[in-house]
Amino acid sequence: MNLALSDEQELLREAARGALSRADTVAAARAALEDPAAAPDLWPLAIEAGWPGMLVSEERGGAGLGAFDAMLVAQECGRVLAGVPLLGPLPASALLDAGGDERAEAVAAAEVRAGWLPARPPDDLGAGWTVDARSGSTREPAPAAVVDGDDVRFTGTVAWVPDAPGADLLVVVGATEDGAPVAGVLATAAATVEPVVRYDATRALGHVTLDGARAARLDVGAEQIERAWYLAQSLLAAESVGAVEATLEMAVAYAKERFTFGRPIGSYQAIKHGLTEVLRLLENARSLLYYAGYAFADRPEEFALAASAARSAAGRALEFAARQNITTHGGIGATWEHDAPLYFRRAQLSRRLLAGTSGATDRVAAALLAAADAAA
Amino acid sequence: MDLSDSPEQARYRETVRGWLRDHRDEAPAAAGSNEDAGYIAARRRWQGRLAEAGLAGVTWPAEYGGQGLGAIEHVIVNQEISAAGVPGILDTIGVGMLGPTIIAHGTDAQKARYLGPMLHGDEVWCQLFSEPAAGSDLAGIQARARREDDGSWRLSGQKVWTTNAQFASFGLLIARTDPDVPKHKGLTMFVVPMDAAGVTVRGLRQISGEAEFNEVFFDDVRLDGDAVVGQVDDGWRTALTTLMFERLTIGLGTEGLGYKEGRFARALAADAGARRDPEVRRRLGEIAAELIAVKFGGYRALTALQRGQIPGPEAGLAKVTLVNAAIAAGELIADTLGPDALEDGGEWSYMISFLPGLKTAGGTKEILRNTIGERVLGLPPEPRLDKGVVFSELRSREREAAAAAAR
Numbered sequence: 137m138n139l140a141l142s143d144e145q146e147l148l149r150e151a152a153r154g155a156l157s158r159a160d161t162v163a164a165a166r167a168a169l170e171d172p173a174a175a176p177d178l179w180p181l182a183i184e185a186g187w188p189g190m191l192v193s194e195e196r197g198g199a200g201l202g203a204f205d206a207m208l209v210a211q212e213c214g215r216v217l218a219g220v221p222l223l224g225p226l227p228a229s230a231l232l233d234a235g236g237d238e239r240a241e242a243v244a245a246a247e248v249r250a251g252w253l254p255a256r257p258p259d260d261l262g263a264g265w266t267v268d269a270r271s272g273s274t275r276e277p278a279p280a281a282v283v284d285g286d287d288v289r290f291t292g293t294v295a296w297v298p299d300a301p302g303a304d305l306l307v308v309v310g311a312t313e314d315g316a317p318v319a320g321v322l323a324t325a326a327a328t329v330e331p332v333v334r335y336d337a338t339r340a341l342g343h344v345t346l347d348g349a350r351a352a353r354l355d356v357g358a359e360q361i362e363r364a365w366y367l368a369q370s371l372l373a374a375e376s377v378g379a380v381e382a383t384l385e386m387a388v389a390y391a392k393e394r395f396t397f398g399r400p401i402g403s404y405q406a407i408k409h410g411l412t413e414v415l416r417l418l419e420n421a422r423s424l425l426y427y428a429g430y431a432f433a434d435r436p437e438e439f440a441l442a443a444s445a446a447r448s449a450a451g452r453a454l455e456f457a458a459r460q461n462i463t464t465h466g467g468i469g470a471t472w473e474h475d476a477p478l479y480f481r482r483a484q485l486s487r488r489l490l491a492g493t494s495g496a497t498d499r500v501a502a503a504l505l506a507a508a509d510a511a512a
Numbered sequence: 513m514d515l516s517d518s519p520e521q522a523r524y525r526e527t528v529r530g531w532l533r534d535h536r537d538e539a540p541a542a543a544g545s546n547e548d549a550g551y552i553a554a555r556r557r558w559q560g561r562l563a564e565a566g567l568a569g570v571t572w573p574a575e576y577g578g579q580g581l582g583a584i585e586h587v588i589v590n591q592e593i594s595a596a597g598v599p600g601i602l603d604t605i606g607v608g609m610l611g612p613t614i615i616a617h618g619t620d621a622q623k624a625r626y627l628g629p630m631l632h633g634d635e636v637w638c639q640l641f642s643e644p645a646a647g648s649d650l651a652g653i654q655a656r657a658r659r660e661d662d663g664s665w666r667l668s669g670q671k672v673w674t675t676n677a678q679f680a681s682f683g684l685l686i687a688r689t690d691p692d693v694p695k696h697k698g699l700t701m702f703v704v705p706m707d708a709a710g711v712t713v714r715g716l717r718q719i720s721g722e723a724e725f726n727e728v729f730f731d732d733v734r735l736d737g738d739a740v741v742g743q744v745d746d747g748w749r750t751a752l753t754t755l756m757f758e759r760l761t762i763g764l765g766t767e768g769l770g771y772k773e774g775r776f777a778r779a780l781a782a783d784a785g786a787r788r789d790p791e792v793r794r795r796l797g798e799i800a801a802e803l804i805a806v807k808f809g810g811y812r813a814l815t816a817l818q819r820g821q822i823p824g825p826e827a828g829l830a831k832v833t834l835v836n837a838a839i840a841a842g843e844l845i846a847d848t849l850g851p852d853a854l855e856d857g858g859e860w861s862y863m864i865s866f867l868p869g870l871k872t873a874g875g876t877k878e879i880l881r882n883t884i885g886e887r888v889l890g891l892p893p894e895p896r897l898d899k900g901v902v903f904s905e906l907r908s909r910e911r912e913a914a915a916a917a918a919r
Contacts, residue, residue: 137514137516137521137818138515138818139515139808139811139812140513140819204513384889388889388891391891392890392891392892402892403895405878408889409878409885411885411891412829415884416833419805419809419829420806421805424804427804427808434513444797445800445801448797448798449802497793497794497797498790498797500796501792501794501796505777505796507774508774508780508781512781
C-alpha cells in the first residue's frame, strides 16, 4: 500500500511552485481583466520547466511521466491562477505520442506548441461524440470526419477550446458518419480560431471552426481518444484543487486576524465550520486525484470513472471554497482589489468548460450504472 | 503509487485467506440479532477461534496474546474476513479500544487478569463513558465514585449509549472522584464487573426499533481498590488513550458498514426511468464521488499509518462524508422506489433509520469541526466558560442559568 507522493513527485511539485513564484500571476489575473494584453505569456516558463514534453515518451525526447505528475503541475498552476497552457497541449501531446507521430518529438522539444479540440466520449443515453456548443445547453456533435487514405477531412465547430490561441498545430477529434472517433493533426492555419476571453482572464479560449480542413490521420483508437478527454478532466480537477488550497489558506489567515465583538472571527463556529467544510471537500477531491493518477497508470479501465469523479468533486469543492472565501472576508472579499474574486472567477468559468462539472458528475453515474448492469 | 501488497503482506494475506477458507464452516451468520443469546454465544466462540488463529488483536503486543503486527495487517485481516463472508470478532470495542487502554495504563495484574479472556471472547467488555448530560463534553460526566476507608470505592450514576452492555462481563468506566477541582482533573478510570450488585442494564430502542445501545445504572456499586486503571484523578489522560484508539477503530471499521457506491447504483439501475433522469444521475454521481473519495482517503491514511504517522482529527472528516453520502443515498433510493423502500425490516428502511444516530456516534460532527478547525486549520478556539472552574461550582452555575432561563 503506497498512496503518497514519491520523492521525485515532491521535487516536481516544489520545482513547479518555485518556477511559478517568479511571476506574480495573481496580480496579472486582475490586470488582464482590464487589459487583455497584460496577461503574461507563461509558455516560455512552461518550456523552461520541461512541461510540454512531460507526457511524451522518453524515446521521443519526452519525460515519459504520468497523468499524476501532470496533475501536480496543474495543481500548482491552479494555486496561483497561472494561465499556463496545459489543458490543450498535454492531451494533444499524449495523443501524438500514442499515435507514434513524429510531431511528438517537436512538441517535446518545444519547437511547436500543440493544441487539442476536446470531444466528449459517448454516453449511455444515446449521445455520440460531442463538443461544447457556443451557446445553450445542447451539446454539438463532434466535427464530421471523412477519412481519405492517410488523411482525414474535418468539418465543424468546437467552442470554448482552452489554449487554442497560440497553438501551432491542432489535434482534432471528430466522428465518422457511423459514429467512430477519428483523430488527426493539422496546422492551426488550416482552421479558423476566434480567440475569446470570458470572465476569467487567465484562460485563453478559442472557438475553432474547420471547413473540410485536411489533417494527417493519427494512428490512435477510440480508447486513446477517450483517454485524452479524461486526462483533461483530471488536469482541470487538479487545477481546481490547487485553487481550493489557496482560498482556504487565504480565508484561514483572515479569520485569525479579523476581530468582531472582541473575538477573532475564526473562533465563531459559523466561520470555523464553513472552513472545515472547505477542508473536507478539498481532501476528498485530493483523494480522487490520487485515484485518477493511480487509474491512469494501473487501472486504465477505471480512468473514466476516476477522472470524472475527481473533476466532479474538485469542481464542487472550488465552487464552495470560492464563495466561502468571499463570505469569510465579508464585503471586502467582494471588491475588485481583493484576490478572492479572482478565484471566484476561476470557479465560475471552470465549472462550465469541457462539458462542465455537471457533465463529469453525470459520467460518474453512467459508469456506476454500467457497472451495476454488468454485475446483474 | 501502488495499492498492492508487498511480498510479505501478500504472504500474510494468503495465510489469513487459507485459514478462513478452512474454517469458514465453523462461523455463525455474518449478521444476527444481539437480542438472540444463541447467536451471541456463537459469535463469542467464533471470536475465540479467530484469536487462536491470530486473527484477533493483530496489533496487540505478543506478550498479551496479540500478533505484534501493524495496522496494515489489521486491515488485511478485516478485508479477508469481509471477503470470506464471515463475521469478525464480536468485541471490537474491547479488543480495539479498551484492551489497548489497559495495555497502556493498566497494572501487570490487570493485564494478566483481563486481556486474555477479552481477546478470546470469553469475557465481553463495554465502554462506560457517555452520560445523558455528557457526550461531546465528556469531561462533564457526573457518575461519582467515593473512596471508602478500606480503600474500596462506591459508585453511583448513569451511563448511556453503551453497546454490548447487556452481555458484557466488564465495563471500563470513567467517574468523577474529586468534584472540587476543574472538570478534567478529578476523573478516574475503573474496571466495573457488570454482575456487581447495584448495576442495572436497560436496552435503549432506536428509530429502527432495535436496541443497539443500553442505558446502565449504578446504585452504590462497590468496587475494589485495584479496580482503578491508571492513576486516581488522572482518568482524563487514560480516557484520551481510549478515544485515540476509538478514532482508529472507527476509521478502520467503516468497511463493514457496507455503504458502497456500487450497492446504491444497483438499487437504481433496474429502474428504467430513474436511470435516465438527470436529477437522479446527478445525485448518484455526487454520492458516488464522495464514497470513492472516502475509499481512497482511507488508502492515504493507511499509507501514513504504515509510515508510523498517527492519524489526526482530520480523519474524522471521512466519517462525516461517509454518513452524509449514505444518508443522501437512502433519500435517493427511497425517492426512486417510493414508500416500498420504507417497509419495516427492509434493507433501505433499516439504513435510513440507522443513520441519524450514526451521525452522532463517536462524537457529533459539530464538535469534530471545532476540533479540526482548531487543531488542523489553526483557528482560534471558541471562548469557554468552564476553563479552570472547579467542577462543583460549574455545575451550580449551570443549574442557576437553566433555572433563570426557565423563569
